[in-house]
Amino acid sequence: PHHDTQLHFLVIPLMSPGHYIPTIDIAKLLAQHNVRVTIVTTPVNALRFGSILHQPIKSGLPIHFLELPFQTEKFGLPEGCESLDDAPNLGMAKEFFIAQSSLQQQVEQYIETLNPKPNCIISASFLLWPAETAKMFQIPRVIFDGMNCFTQMCNHVLHLTKVHETVSESESFVLPGLPDRIELTRSQLPFAFNSGSKDVKDFHEKLLVAESEAYGVIINSFHELENQYADEFQKIKEDKAWCVGPLSLCYKDVSEKVQRGNKSSISEIECIKWLDSQETGSVIYACLGSISRVDPDQLVELALALESSRKPFIWVVRAGPNNTPKIEKWIEEEGFEERTKERGLLIRGWAPQLVVLSHVAIGGFLTHCGWNSTLEGVCAGVPMVTWPQFQEQFFNEKLVVQVLRIGVSVGAQNVVHWGEEEKSGVQVKSEELRKAIEIVMEEGKEGEERRKRAKELSVMAHKGIEEGGSSYRNMTRLIDDIRNQVRLGN
Ligand code: UDP
Numbered sequence: 001p002h003h004d005t006q007l008h009f010l011v012i013p014l015m016s017p018g019h020y021i022p023t024i025d026i027a028k029l030l031a032q033h034n035v036r037v038t039i040v041t042t043p044v045n046a047l048r049f050g051s052i053l054h055q056p057i058k059s060g061l062p063i064h065f066l067e068l069p070f071q072t073e074k075f076g077l078p079e080g081c082e083s084l085d086d087a088p089n090l091g092m093a094k095e096f097f098i099a100q101s102s103l104q105q106q107v108e109q110y111i112e113t114l115n116p117k118p119n120c121i122i123s124a125s126f127l128l129w130p131a132e133t134a135k136m137f138q139i140p141r142v143i144f145d146g147m148n149c150f151t152q153m154c155n156h157v158l159h160l161t162k163v164h165e166t167v168s169e170s171e172s173f174v175l176p177g178l179p180d181r182i183e184l185t186r187s188q189l190p191f192a193f194n195s196g197s198k199d200v201k202d203f204h205e206k207l208l209v210a211e212s213e214a215y216g217v218i219i220n221s222f223h224e225l226e227n228q229y230a231d232e233f234q235k236i237k238e239d240k241a242w243c244v245g246p247l248s249l250c251y252k253d254v255s256e257k258v259q260r261g262n263k264s265s266i267s268e269i270e271c272i273k274w275l276d277s278q279e280t281g282s283v284i285y286a287c288l289g290s291i292s293r294v295d296p297d298q299l300v301e302l303a304l305a306l307e308s309s310r311k312p313f314i315w316v317v318r319a320g321p322n323n324t325p326k327i328e329k330w331i332e333e334e335g336f337e338e339r340t341k342e343r344g345l346l347i348r349g350w351a352p353q354l355v356v357l358s359h360v361a362i363g364g365f366l367t368h369c370g371w372n373s374t375l376e377g378v379c380a381g382v383p384m385v386t387w388p389q390f391q392e393q394f395f396n397e398k399l400v401v402q403v404l405r406i407g408v409s410v411g412a413q414n415v416v417h418w419g420e421e422e423k424s425g426v427q428v429k430s431e432e433l434r435k436a437i438e439i440v441m442e443e444g445k446e447g448e449e450r451r452k453r454a455k456e457l458s459v460m461a462h463k464g465i466e467e468g469g470s471s472y473r474n475m476t477r478l479i480d481d482i483r484n485q486v487r488l489g490n
Helices: 017-032 043-048 090-101 104-112 129-137 149-161 198-213 223-236 268-276 296-308 324-334 353-357 371-380 393-403 430-441 445-465 470-487
Strands: 008-012 036-041 063-067 120-123 141-144 172-174 183-185 216-219 241-243 283-287 313-317 344-348 362-367 384-386 407-409
Touching: 008 017, 008 104, 017 036, 017 063, 017 141, 017 371, 017 470, 043 063, 104 129, 120 129, 129 141, 129 198, 149 216, 149 223, 149 393, 183 393, 216 470, 223 241, 223 445, 223 470, 241 470, 268 344, 268 353, 283 296, 283 353, 283 430, 296 313, 296 324, 296 430, 313 324, 353 362, 353 371, 362 371, 362 430, 371 393, 371 445, 384 393, 384 430, 393 407, 407 430, 430 445, 445 470
Parallel strands: 008 036, 008 120, 036 063, 120 141, 141 216, 216 241, 283 313, 283 362, 313 344, 362 384, 384 407
Antiparallel strands: 172 183
């Protein structure tokens, strides 16, 4: 009978860790619900993200990879640059996404060979071509952007009211019509709201159209985290929005957690041994995600702040291909590692973030507010020091600091515009970083309450993904919705 037929989803991730990693998680969840999943990937990504899912035989799940060649040279990218974090600078994002667009034809050829066609395409709104592909084959397309409902609502009210266009760069203004009084400066808004370029504007207009034509949106969040915003967003999307997160919780034990994402630069045994030797809740973990190219000078401020805070710390050192040597040189010349070796652990390259965050020794997380990292912090139940860099990270900061009240801002104002030459405005001083770290780690009443709230959210997060929890039910609802589409012959 019809309802027993296995559904087939085609998943097209953005080739950037912050998107690729949670997309793989979605695939895993779908497969656990007996949906067959095909993930579009490229040779370097398939190798790099040594996830358990890249060995489907081991996982036993109905997941397959469609590995397609990725042309780098043709688009002016360095050889092997198949993931955005490998690009020499973020100004290359444009070339990178153009290169990824060249996968369109091959994906369409693949779909041609299938009978029946896939029942659903999951892809980022930022990639326009899967929208065309979906249209061409009349397959419902579901967007996954890796954002939360709060951010979606911020974007929504800005597009709707264009209130940002009435203010200057550094002027702060209130986002209209949201449940909380959210105030930002124009320069803190994502690139799309700030660019004067016609090309960029046109591109974003197209994105909005494609977004409105999509069947629905998957959200890596859980309803209880942002009730009001989830309700509002749900309304806008006429119920075709599914909060199915936190996705990182589909990894249970350490052996699974280390396999999520890149191969880490430190052995998890060494890392856990170091953490085991620290007191409960005493360590601050500082990591600024996978693609932000933080100025080496700013990393020096961070290093000095970690040192002067006198707390044990883990610092994930990375400034991007061009700049990492500069910060390395500073560490070397200053003897920083030696000087702080009693209480500091430096991880160069990729940290096993889920393993670190879920260790009881961690007491605070200094984050750039990438949504994956932020939500992983929520899952771990630790308060955060927020140091957003660009794009919707400033929205995420507001959610953490103001709405959830589990974070302390370092007060960053500057913006490094995505896709433009790296330019930075107001810089953060080590003093400001140190203060925020101290406030988050303090033992006083406020600190205790912040920690308590963080713990409560973590409990809710875990409940959400369990059978019967809100996210679990939403995942089932998504699959049922697609199954109904199939039945209706759409
Ligand atoms: N991550 C990690 N180790 C690192 C850096 C990042 O495991 O050293 C993971 C992190 O856990 C998260 C993802 O990479 O899942 C980064 O995504 P996020 O949205 O936080 O930021 P982005 O890198 O996209 O700016």
